[in-house]
Amino acid sequence: MTELYASTPMAIRDDLAAAHARAWAHVARPGSWWDGTTRVAIAGETRNASSCSLCRRRKEALSPFAIEGTHDSLGQLSEIVVEVVHRVRTDPGRLSERWYRGIVASGLSEEQYVEVVSVVAHVVAIDTMARGLGFDPLLLTRPQPGLPSRRRPAGAKPGGAWVPWLEPADAGDAMAGIYPADRPAANIRKAMSLVPEEVHSFFDLVAHQYLPGTAMRDFSREYRAISHARIELLAARVSALNRCFY
Amino acid sequence: MPNGRLLAAFAEAVLGEQETALTRPRSALAMALGPAGLSDAAGVVGLFNAIDRIADATGIPLEADTAAASADFRAALGLDRFSVAERT
Numbered sequence: 001m002t003e004l005y006a007s008t009p010m011a012i013r014d015d016l017a018a019a020h021a022r023a024w025a026h027v028a029r030p031g032s033w034w035d036g037t038t039r040v041a042i043a044g045e046t047r048n049a050s051s052c053s054l055c056r057r058r059k060e061a062l063s064p065f066a067i068e069g070t071h072d073s074l075g076q077l078s079e080i081v082v083e084v085v086h087r088v089r090t091d092p093g094r095l096s097e098r099w100y101r102g103i104v105a106s107g108l109s110e111e112q113y114v115e116v117v118s119v120v121a122h123v124v125a126i127d128t129m130a131r132g133l134g135f136d137p138l139l140l141t142r143p144q145p146g147l148p149s150r151r152r153p154a155g156a157k158p159g160g161a162w163v164p165w166l167e168p169a170d171a172g173d174a175m176a177g178i179y180p181a182d183r184p185a186a187n188i189r190k191a192m193s194l195v196p197e198e199v200h201s202f203f204d205l206v207a208h209q210y211l212p213g214t215a216m217r218d219f220s221r222e223y224r225a226i227s228h229a230r231i232e233l234l235a236a237r238v239s240a241l242n243r244c245f246y
Numbered sequence: 247m248p249n250g251r252l253l254a255a256f257a258e259a260v261l262g263e264q265e266t267a268l269t270r271p272r273s274a275l276a277m278a279l280g281p282a283g284l285s286d287a288a289g290v291v292g293l294f295n296a297i298d299r300i301a302d303a304t305g306i307p308l309e310a311d312t313a314a315a316s317a318d319f320r321a322a323l324g325l326d327r328f329s330v331a332e333r334t
Contacts, residue, residue, distance in 0.1 A: 010281050016289060092302040100305065117303045125296035132260040132288030134272060162305030187306040188297065206297070209289040225282035226290075230253055234290040237257040244298035246306055 008135050019208035020138070023122050026201040028141035031119075032151055033112045033195065036143035039119050041076040042085055043140055046123040048074050049089035059091050065099075080106050081116060088120045093243030100162045110163055111152055111194055118198035125205055149197075156194050166193035178203055180213065188246065210235075249278045253287060260291045 004021045005012045012020075027043050030036050049055060052072045058064035064087075073082040084103060087095060104110055127137050155170025167190070168179045174196040179185040192199045207213070211231065215223045222228065239246075247253075252275050259271040276284040308316070 010285065012285055013282075016285075088299050088303045092299045095302050095305075097305055100303075114304070117300060120303075121296040121300050124299060125292045127292070128260060128295040129288045129292030131268070132256070132272065132291050133285065134268070160307045184309070187309055188301055191300050191304040191306045202296075202300070206293060209293040224286040226279060226286045229247055230249070230287070231290050233247060233250055233253050234257050234287055235294045237254045238261065238291055238294040239298050241258060241261050242295065242298040242302075244301055246298075246301035246308060 004138060005135075008133075010133060010135075013208075016208045019205055020126055023126060023201060023205050024138060024141050027119055027122055029144045030146040030148050031115050031195070032149050032197055033109070033115045034119075035148055036146065038077070039115075040140055040143045041074070042081065042116055042119040043123045045074055045077055045082060045085045046089050046120045047127065047137065048072070049086040052086055052090065055086050055090040064091055064094055080108050081112075084108065084113060084116050085120055088117055089124065093245075097162050114163055114192050114195045115198055118192055118195065118202060121202060122205065125202075125209060129209065152194070153196055159190070160187065161191060163191070164194050165190040166196070175199065249275070252278050256287060257291050260288065261295060 004024070005017045028036050028040055031039055034042070049071075054067070054069040054071050057069070058067045061067045071079070071082045071086050073079075073086075077085070080103060087099070100113070103113060108116075130137055153166055153171070153174050155172065155174075156164045156166050157170070159165045159167060166175060168175070168185050171179060171193070175185075175189075175193060178189055178193075178196075178199055189199065189203070192202065203213075210216075211223055219228055224231065226234075252271065256271040256275045259268045262268070272284065275287060279287065307313075
């Protein structure tokens with residue numbers, strides 16, 4: 001078992017522990033649009049968001065847009081990035097396109113936005129699992145030096161989502177292993193394709209923390225200690241609690 | 247489904263705010279499914295708590311075939327009254 005969970009009271013599947021190690025290293029490395037220091041700061045702010053009093057008032061309000069104020073942040077990120085991190089972490093079901101357009105109009109690029117969302121998602125996936133098991137949250141990894149690549153896929157363009165994405169016909173090799181070859185790509189796989197490296201990392205987590213793509217519809221056998229039916233019951237319940245329409 | 251209520255209660259407790267409220271559902275699920283089952287259940291809860299945020303933060307719509315296939319029960323359940331349904 002990777003060192004990541006070496007001292008936990010309960011064993012974690014080796015492949016899952018390895019996937020978490022990869023994900024944690026990914027968060028600490030320079031990304032496409034943010035450097036490692038900023039990405040680790042985003043991870044830290046994701047954890048901090050749960051104790052933000054502004055977020056709590058907004059969550060309790062009939063409309064989050066009716067509540068103004070300043071987030072209780074760690075002071076390491078710009079206000080606009082903190083707004084994105086906190087809103088995605090604490091009240092994702094009430095995000096709106098108007099809010100997103102306002103974020104972009106305020107100076108955050110669409111690519112930067114997607115990468116922030118991805119880092120938040122990586123942290124939430126791993127931290128929530130730890131909470132479920134009664135583990136302490138993993139220590140954040142030291143940021144790795146280097147600059148972001150600043151590579152935007154040439155084929156990305158506006159589509160059905162708020163953010164531009166890569167359609168399979170325009171993806172080239174960028175989404176190899178992510179988009180299926182034999183059927184249309186699900187929108188959730190296209191969602192962060194403006195930053196392909198984030199999709200590859202997150203769906204590596206998906207394959208180990210949920211199921212690999214080929215296993216999701218393979219009902220001829222079970223891949224986990226719990227059945228497909230139980231997995232989907234959990235997934236549906238979580239999504240209902242999060243008010244996630246998709 | 248066997249242990250369905252335990253699974254749902256576990257998911258609700260993990261996403262809830264009270265740490266103390268997690269202890270009993272976690273223990274109950276561990277007794278019912280064993281440590282490996284609990285670990286996998288926690289993994290699924292964690293993954294979907296994250297992937298829901300990606301869907302909501304990027305504004306992706308339902309796929310056309312999913313929207314068509316779910317039209318009847320979305321209507322029956324009143325899901326289309328939510329503003330996010332406009333994305334589909």
